[in-house]
């Protein structure tokens with residue numbers, strides 16, 4: 001069996017037989033693939049305790065008929081910070097579930113590899129806010145997949161969104177009501193339309209969930225990709241909830257499914 005080396009991160013694991021483990025790994029060189037780690041659950045295995053979800057390191061693999069076999073593993077990123085902190089582990093679980101859903105098998109995607117390994121590494125760092133890290137990761141993935149939300153112009157009519165958009169209604173100068181009879185509050189966010197909906201469009205049809213101009217500005221900073229600037233923002237609970245709500249809705253719409261890990265991460269989130 002030809003042997004090859006790869007830098008890999010473990011996305012999923014299933015214990016198999018008496019001591020084996022079947023892994024879904026994402027390698028920098030060959031993309032996502034299934035691999036088996038034999039006897040890894042025996043205490044005397046050199047890889048014992050090493051090959052778990054989020055493990056990132058150098059692997060030696062032997063090409064197999066049905067599945068490649070992991071023969072050696074040397075850790076690069078230590079996962080200790082995740083094991084001790086449920087909200088961080090829950091955020092990392094979203095990263096690997098999103099990765100598993102968006103990656104095609106045996107299709108190398110080095111940009112996504114960097115993003116995933118980077119996010120898991122950052123989530124391990126107690127200095128980094130896990131909610132901002134996950135939001136940053138989700139935005140990067142949406143941009144990479146071509147699903148970035150429209151934030152500068154209305155996702156329906158294409159009109160540029162000005163900063164006074166929202167005050168138009170709040171000031172009471174426009175008394176328009178949407179068909180359901182409730183006063184619209186301003187901008188909306190619609191994953192179906194592809195992003196932010198201007199005040200006029202949001203009045204015209206059944207309104208999308210409201211989004212504040214402040215939340216739109218935060219999303220813009222996040223989308224711009226200047227990590228230092230984004231992490232310097234001081235976000236309160238409302239800000240974080242708005243950011244997460246928009247990004248998660250956008251991602252789930254494009255993946256066409258709800259992610260179990262996102263549901264769990266929401267339940268264990270630490271308030272700002």
Ligand SMILES: [Zn+2]
Nearest residue numbers: 154157198201
């Ligand atoms: Zn519009």
